Amino acid sequence: MRWVTWSNIYRLGLKELKSLGADKVLLILIAWAFSGAIYTAATGASLELRNAPVAVVDEDQSPLSRRIVDAFYPPYFSPPYQATLAELDKGMDSGRYNFTLIIPANFQRDVQAGRKPDVQLNIDATIMSQAFIGSTYIKSIALGEVNEYLTGTRNSTQTPITLSTRVRFNPNLTGVWFGGVMEVINNVTMLTIILVGAAFIREREHGTLEHLLVMPLTPFEIMLAKIWANGLAVLLGASFGLIVMVQMVLKVPIAGSVPLFLAAATCYLFAAASIGIFLSTLARSMPQFGLLIILCIIPLLMLSGGVTPRESMPQLVQDIMLAAPTTYFVRLAQGILYRGADFSVIWQDLLAMTGVGAAFFNLALFRFRKSVTQTQI
Structure with missing residues (x-):
């Protein structure tokens, strides 16, 4: 009987793969999700300062002021536009400039005399991803040029200690490294839920689910067949995205073991697919399922720690997201792919993720059996 059960699961899975094909x-x-979407997410939405347009009003026209103006160059800034005071407001209102710098008259003379002249920096704060970084860069550039002009060194501040900064895991702070890997992780979640849930809805709408139920098949076998078949398709896509798109095309180094990540992803597919089945038992049609996907996917992706650190979220949100398998998967996936974590580091997250997935599977199985009973009645 046990062999017949696994044989049924295997054959139902083959049927599901043919339907998907x-x-x-x-x-x-x-x-697209594991090729073009990864490339566009990694290269199109940059969180770094890149070619920011700057306008400079140089009322001093001294060697020091020109030195500051010449210090703005790609890739962080576009070549600065020499503007007049009358052009600044119009340029900022139209979004032509993200930053405008006003260097007052007699700037060099006041600096050499030991006075502290005011240099005005205007920032377009609608570009939140670059406003803070850009202002810090501009301040550092201006102070560095003034210090080097006066003392010959860019650091004039004497402190009792020397802070040596070392950036680990991403030494150049390259945003492409983060965007490409996270897109793979997010698409595993999204596609697994969509494919498995849509498979159930499609069976119900076409009437083939009732045909399966009159056969010597159990809801457990039907669910497990759809999970392994659709999970296999997602796993193959994730492997292609990680090895070909991330490593070969985007040239992102993977610190840890790709097989370990894929093994953990296999466990996660079980949990994510269970969520998809549970949502499909709540929806009566494909449009309803699509609306439920929107309500479910966005919190899973935004609050799992992949976009912003969980520590920056309200404590209530952190506690609620402990019931989502995505929280553990994102943490262990980042540990493996970014920091080279091995099994001894991720086993707790893997165990918690599997436990949460088992809970969702049993909940989905209960809902599925209930819907089957209602259909038969």
Whole structure:
């Protein structure tokens, strides 16, 4: 009897793979999610300061002021535009400049005399991702040029200690490294829930689910077959995205073991697919399922620690997200791929993720059996 059960699961999974292979739209979605979407997410949405437009009003026209103006160059800033005071407000209002710097008259003379002239910096704060970084860079550039002009060194402040900064795991603070890997992690979540849930909805809408239920099959076998079949498709896509797109195309070094990540992802697929089945038992049609996906996916992706650190979230949100398997998967995936963590580091997250996944699976199985009973009645 046990062999027949696993044989049924295997054959039902093959049927699911054939159905998926015949659905061109879903195949295109999978292909895009683990190829073009990874590349655009890594290169298109940069959190770094890149070619920020700057306008400078140089009322001093001295060697020191020109030295400061010439210090703004790519890749952080575009070549500065020499503007007049009358042009600044219009340029800022139209979004032409992100930063405007006003160097007052007699700037060099006041600096040499030991006075502290005011240099005005205007920032377009609607670009929140670059406003703070850009202002810090501009301040550092201006102070560095003044110090080097006066003393020959860019550091004039004497402190009792020397702070030696070493950046680990991403020495150049390259945003592409973060964006590409996180897109793979996020798409594993999104596609698993969508594929498994859509498979159930499609079976129900076409009437084939009732055909399966009159056969000597159990809801457990039907669920497990859809999980392994759709999970296999997602796992193959994630492998391609990580090895080909991230490592080969984007040239992002993976610090840890790719097989270990894929093994952990296999456990996570079980949990994410259970969420997809649970949502499909709540929805009566594909449009309803799509709306539930929106309500479910966004919190899972935004609050799992992949976009912002969990420590910066309210404590209530942190506690609620402990019931989501995504929280543990993002943490262990980042540990493996970014920091080279091995099994001894991630086993607790892996165990917690599997436990939460088992809870969702049993909940989805209960809902599925309940819906089957209602259908038969």
